[in-house]
Amino acid sequence: MKLADLAKELKIPTDSFIKFIQDFDLELSECITTNFDVKDDFARFARENITFLKKYSEDLNQNKSIEEIAENIDQPTNKVAEIIKKDKPKVFDNGKYRSSVSSFGIDNQLGGNYKFIYNYFGKSTPLAEREFIGYRDVFFFISQALEPYLNSGSLQEWGIHKPAGIIVYGPPGSGKIFWANKIAEIISYDFKEIKKHYLGTTLVDNQKTTFNDFLIQMMKSDNVLLLLEDFDQLMRERNEEQSVKSCDEESKELILHYISHFEREKILMVGAANSLANIDKELLAPGRFDVLIPVFPPNIKERSEMLLHHMTENLADEALLMKILENNKAHRLPFWLEVSKNMRAFSNTMLIDFTQSLKKRIRNVYLKDQTLPIVITQKMQDASLRDASKKLTSTYLEQVDQFLFDVSLNNYDDFKQRIDALRTELEHYKIVDLPKKPIGFTHTDEKKS
Template sequence: MKLAELAKELKIPTESFIKFIQDFDLELSECISTNFEVKDDFAKFARENIVFLRKYSEDLNQNKSIEDIAENIDQPKDKVAEIIKKDKPKLFDNGKYKSSVSSFGIDNKLGGNYKFVYNYFGKNTHLAERDFIGYRDLFFFVSQTLEPYLSNISVQDWGIHRPAGIVLYGPPGSGKIFWAKKIAEIIDYEFKEIKKYFLGISFVDDQKITFNDFLIQIMKSEKTLLFLEDFDEIMSERSEDESVKSDDEETKEIILHYISHFEKENILMVGAANSLEKIDRELLAPGRFDVLIPVFPPNMKERSEMLFHHMTEDLSPDALLIKILEDNKAHQLPFWLEISKKMQAFSNTMLIDFTQSLKKRIRNLYLKNNSTTIKITQKMLDASLRDASSKLTGTYLDQIQQFIYDVSLNNYEDFTVRIEALKVEVEHYKIVDEPTKPIGFTHNDEIKQKK
């Protein structure tokens, strides 16, 4: 059973279930599968606790002030205000918060007794066993966008059709190809990457194949997600200042010609872009690539989880590294929190670089001393941090700044907390004594000139 079907059966909005999972920090894998199939325990919980879930849903949709919430859950106003301030919800002019603020969720964060929830979902899935770490808000945003693929309810009840094209946008190394594959998994489509050589003329079995031929052939197949990297470069808008390659212009025209047929032919095209700035506006029109999904660098909590995950990924239970990590209490998340604080605006790729560098340092010490009695020192952590920081260039920071502009313009209400947190992290790298810079970051070539 899909989540939307359970929601319809119990007469509780799907969005209420999603917010409930987030408010109570439930492990996704214990509630729903990647393609939104409801797990047996979650369905059992929902049916047995339908009265509570309906109260939760009613409260969620009410506009309420801090005073209303504090009175409702019998908690001090200042503590309620502190929780709400972190979430940055939207506020009406009359001082009441718009719907999507849950009194129950705030009460839970302030120590309210919700044991009946955790009796069902108390176990945590090991980080190494999770499909992905963090990004719950992005997962639910993506899943809601794809809801027309997951059930017929959106089409039958609301006339909302499947998107034909999606643009995943975010700075390099943020995981756009990961999310494209995750989208294919959610909707049960075959993932197929459009290689650069497909865009011109290629030869298969000595036969000349054009991109037009390629698309026609793909539309004969069943349920395919087409992934196109460098979407912003290939689909850029022609201007007086910038010319567009003839192959790219032809690719754009072919896609515009066929995209109206994609939904009928069970084709979804997903483009990956570093920025939305240069994409031809004609491509982003309704019915084309009108779904924009931002892919953020991980926040501090997610960074610590990812560091731990990448340090232990693919290791056998009796691996030497596991013993060394345990001896240093590095098999627990608190160990990684301090170093993750120093990784402001780091991409997923930079985190992997850090863990690879640290693993090599630990291994070299083991080979030198032939002993697992190794202390992971701050000096080792800082050295690995410097290695990983090599990709933290002025160009990359400019791309982060452009991303903040793009996402603030297109998805601010969806990701307010993430956007504001990323702004603070980027400020860490701003140059105070050179205010004449257009954005304020030092590029590699400028560093060389100063030397």
């Protein structure tokens, strides 16, 4: 059963279920599958607790003030105001907060008793076994963009077409290919990467084949997602200052020619880009690559979860490293929170670099002493942090800055908290130079001017 079918059965909007999962920080793998099939336990929970879920949905759709929220959940007004300020929801001129603000979600953050929810699902899924960590907001944002693929009635009832092209954009190492794969999984499409040599003319079985031939061949197959990396470099806008390779210009023209056929031929093209700034605006027009999905570096909570995940991934229960982690209480999240605070704006790959470096240091100590227990010292962590920081170059930070510019322009309302948190972390690296010079990085548009 799809989530939309359960929502229809219980007469509760699908969006309410999605917000409920986010508000109560439920593990996605215990509620729904990647392509939105409902898990049996979650469906049973929903049917048994339909009264609460209806109250939750009704409250979610009401516009309300801080005072009304506080009265409804019997919590101090100043505490409610603190949560509201942190979440930064939309507000009307009369001071009432727009729907999508949950009184129950705020009450949960303030310590309200919702054990009946958490007790129902039992032990949470270990981090090492999860499909992905955190990023619920990104996952649900993507699922809404893909709704025409998941709901056959979108076109017949509402005239909403399936996207023909999607751009996933974000700094290097943030997981764009991972999310492209996840999109293919959500809509049950075969994932195929467009290799660079496909864009020119190549020899296959002693016969010349072109990018045009490749696209025609792909359109003969059903349900294929085509990933094109370095989309912002290959699909650049030609101007007086920047020249474009003739093969890239030809590839762009072919994509513009065929993209109108993609929906009918059950093809979805996904471009992975570091930035949106230089992409030819023709490609971003409606019906082309008009769905933009930002891919963020992980926030502080996600960093700590990822560190634990990568430290314990693939380990046997009796592994030496697992014993060392347990002796240091490093098999639990609190151990990793402190170091994650010093990983401001780190990419996913930098976190992996840190864990690999730390594992090697722990192993070296063991090989030297051949004894347990081993203490994971602050010195070891600091050294591994320096190793991981090698990729934290000025170029990378400029790319994060450009990403913030892009996402603030295109998706600010969707990811206000993430954007503001990342901006605060980036400010840590900005150096005050001579007073006459501007503080921070220069955007592409500013460089031009």
